[in-house]
Each structure stands twice: as C-alpha cells, then as structure tokens.
Amino acid sequence: MLSIRNVTKTFGGVAAVADMSFEVAASEIHGLIGPNGAGKTTMINLISGFLTPNSGRILLDDTEIHRMPPEQRARAGIARTFQNLRLFRNLSVRRNIEVAESNVGAGADRSLVEEAIDRFGLRGVMEQTPDSLSYGHMRRLEIIRALALRPRVLMLDEPAAGMNAEETEELFENLEWLRARHACAIILIDHDLKFVLQASDTITVMNMGSLLASGLPRDVTANKEVVRAYLGTGQN
C-alpha cells in the first residue's frame, strides 16, 4: 500500500537517507528501527511531507505523494505523531482532536475517535488544555489526534518514549486494538527494541541512512549485520 522506492535525502552533501526502499502493507504494524542518527525520523519526515526527497518516489497505493505538501498528504491518509510533542497548547483536548477531524469528510466513522478517547483514558480531561495533562496522556492525545484523520498510514515516532513498562504494555494493547478497529497500517519507530519487536509484524532496520535488513522480527534479530550495528551496542 505504501511504497518507498529508492528514496535519497541529502543535507549539505551528507546523505541522511540513501537509496531506501521498503513496502508497508495495509493493516500491518511495521517497525522502523536503527541506532541514533540512522535516518529514521528523516524517513518519517519524507513520508509525511516535511522533507522532499532528492530522488526516488513515495507512493500511497498508486498515487505519487512525494511532491505533495504535508497538509495534502495528511488529508490523503498519512498521519503522524512527533518525537517532541506538537500539541496545540491553547486549545482544549477536544479542540485538539477537532482540528484533525475538521479535515476529514462528513462520512467518516464518528465512533472511532469516541471509542479511542474512552480506551486511551482521555474522557475526563476533554476540556483541559494539554499543559495540564500528564506526559503519558499527552502522548496518547497525539495518537488520538492523528487517528482523527482516519489515516491509512499512521506513523508513530517514539510513542513509548518516557513511558514505564506498564504504560508501554498498555500502548502495545492499544495499538493492537487500533489495528483491529480501524484497519490502518502503522509505522512504529522506537528505541525500546523489545516493544517494537513485540508489536511489529515486519521490521525495517536502518543504519547510517541505508537499509540494513528487513523482514520478520525473528529474522531481523538473527541477522548478524543487525546484531553488529545495533543490537550489540547495548540498546535495551
């Protein structure tokens, strides 16, 4: 469904992403991992439109999206969260979600977001502004806000950052629910390798901007290149 084909992005002659290709199928959870500086967030920015590739193509189904501005990609079904939260600080939780909802058609499934609000535990704080929420609630609000776009591809940039084991487990269950409920593809970036391996159907491993390996979680963890570049570096 989402195809990344030979995408390269350079900054001042240095390739942050070099000739990357991978495919994300509908309804799969796709883990994108790699050491710090591997180009994971650059990849997310290329897919969501905040960066434009120097070469290569990005396709959603058969539509080329890599020249579209971010807002157009969002409305085409590419939603994301941010490593550093980008919530609307002066708007209530409800209004944060409504910003995304105002950009989807009237025929969208209204109950999806309402169910997510209950499931993610935000019902009681709908009229508060994000500043008054706990960090975990802010992270969950970002996911619900992205979900309000009724995305076909949902990209989560470090969703478990700053969460304890219990919260991470809850996030894992929520992602499973999300996939079953909304049938979108999820691209998951996180440093918590155990979490990504547990949650993902397929994994793409990046190193220094390039593709290092891809496949099922068990194949990737058995790959010697991956172990040397990433798993052997003492990551958790």
Add this chain to the structure above:
Amino acid sequence: MTRLNASQRRGLIGALLLSLLILLIVGLYALWGESWQARVLYAAFVNLIVVIGLQTFMGNANFAVFSHAAFMGIAAYAAAICVTPVAMKAVSLPDAPWGLNAFEMSPLASALVALGITGTLGLLTGLFMSRLTGVGVTIVSIAILVIVHSIFLHRTDIFKGNQALFGIPRIFGLTHVTVLAIVAIFAARLFRESAVGLRLRAAADDEIGARAMGVDVHRARLVAWVVSTLFFAAAGIAYAFFLGTISARPFYFNFVFLTVAMLILGGLRSVSGAVFGTLLITIGLELVRWLETGPTLAGVKLPQMLGLSGLLLGVVIVAVMAFRPHGLMGNREIEDLVLPRKGTS
C-alpha cells in the same frame, strides 16, 4: 447548514452575553445620558468593530498587524465618494478624475461598493501576507499603512489630503452602529469557533503540528485576513456615514496605537477581551481627558496635564505586557466566566 458543535453553541451564548452588555450601555445612555455622550458611544462602537476585526486575524493567527487603519480609511473614502451627491462633489471634489464627482449612489450601494473595494484589496494583500511569517507580517502591514496614508495625503484631487472631504450625507446614528457592533460580535465569535478559526488557532500554536493534521495554513490565514478587512471596512463606512466629513489624519498611527492598546488590554485571543478592552480604554480616556483640563477635585484645583491620554495608552501597553501578557481575558471568553466547562480542573 451543519449542526453547531459544543464550542460553537457556547460561542453563540458568549456573543449573546456581549450583545446584552452593549445594549445595556446603550440603554443607560438612553435613560440618563447627555447628548455629547452619543458621540463618545458612537466612536467607541466604531472602534469596537475595528478591534474585533483585529482580533479575528491577530488573535487567531497570532501575528501583530498595523494596517487596519488603512483598510478602514479606504472604505470610508470609497463610501463617502459614492454616497455624496453630485452637487456637493462639484464643491468638495472639483478636480476628481475618472468621473468620480459625476455620479452618486444610494447609501446601501455605496456601502457595498466600499466593502467590495476593501475586500478586494484585502484579498490581493492577503495573497502575500498569508505566506509571510513572524516579523515579516508586521513589517509589511506597516508598509501598507504608510503607502495608503501617503496616497490619501498626496492624491488631494480624490482624497483632499489633510483637508476635510465634506458634504457626506449623515445617514447613520447610534442605532445603526449598535446593530453593526452586535453583528460584528456574533460574526467574530462564530469565526473563532468555525473550522477555519480553529485551524488558524492550531497553526498559531504549532504550525508544523497543524500541517501534519491536514491544515492548509496559508489558506486559513488568507481567509482570516480578508474577513478582518471586511470588519475594518464596516467600521470605515460607519465612520463616514456618521461624521459627514473625513480626512486622512485619523486613519494613521494614532488610531492604530489606540485600537491595538484596546485589544492588548482585553487579551487578543478572546473576542470578549476585544470588547472589554475597547470599553475600558474608552472610559479611561474619557476620565483622562477630563483630568487633562485641570478640574477641581475635592476642593483641590489640579493643574492642566495635556498629553496625559497618550501617556495612558503607553502605560496600558507596557503594564499589560509586563504583568499580564495575555491581557485581562487570556484564552477565556465571557461564557467561561459564568458557565464553567465540564471536565476542566
């Protein structure tokens, strides 16, 4: 029309409460006011429409702009030139080009022409204003103000410069401007709570986050900019239709400073703030003008203190910026003071 959401329903309640406040003030004047106070009230309501117009762009998009007096002036002159009878224009605008002194229109048609011209200029300027960011918006808005003012000053064949363009039929009274002010309040509240207003406020908080949620930031800014110029146009038309004479001088920095101070005092994120700021500064200025003349207070004769009103505006801006940077109302609207939202702590 789609059903109103909870925020929009609250917005209507808020607009209703503000309108009642306006009607209460007019009612107090009708019962106990003196005739000179009608002029003060009229000016206050014209200013109110301008400050509300400022709020729709400045408050929702979070940019400082200073070109509003220019758009107000354009509409005032356009309406005045259209509505003034040909016989009067033969005296007041004898050298006007393009047959401007050879036609006259009804007040309604004149107002529509003025709205159309101002709105078109709003659209044209908006096309580049909506693509600028940060301090660029402010600087270009000042440039617009200066350009328009120098055209008013130097095309004396059309605008009479610092001389008065006189003979405009005095069509409006306090009732008209009261109705206009109330319409402006409702329009601004509905705009703030509309999808465009919401997207604009989201982009003001975090532009990247808003774009990731599908918000076309340029488009939202353009719409808000054009809507705000229409408020300024309405105020300009009301100004010309009441005074009967206009000149270039009022549509410049002093007026810009006055209206910006009103918005900052009330809180630029809030329409209620715009209303409260306008009323408070109007009352404050009336008191100061009385003090300036050196009145006798409790047996003590005060000295004359000319220039105190300018000082007051400066002090208000500095004090609000220092002690309450989001103004009296901050993010709140009037209904938040009387009807707390459920689920807030």
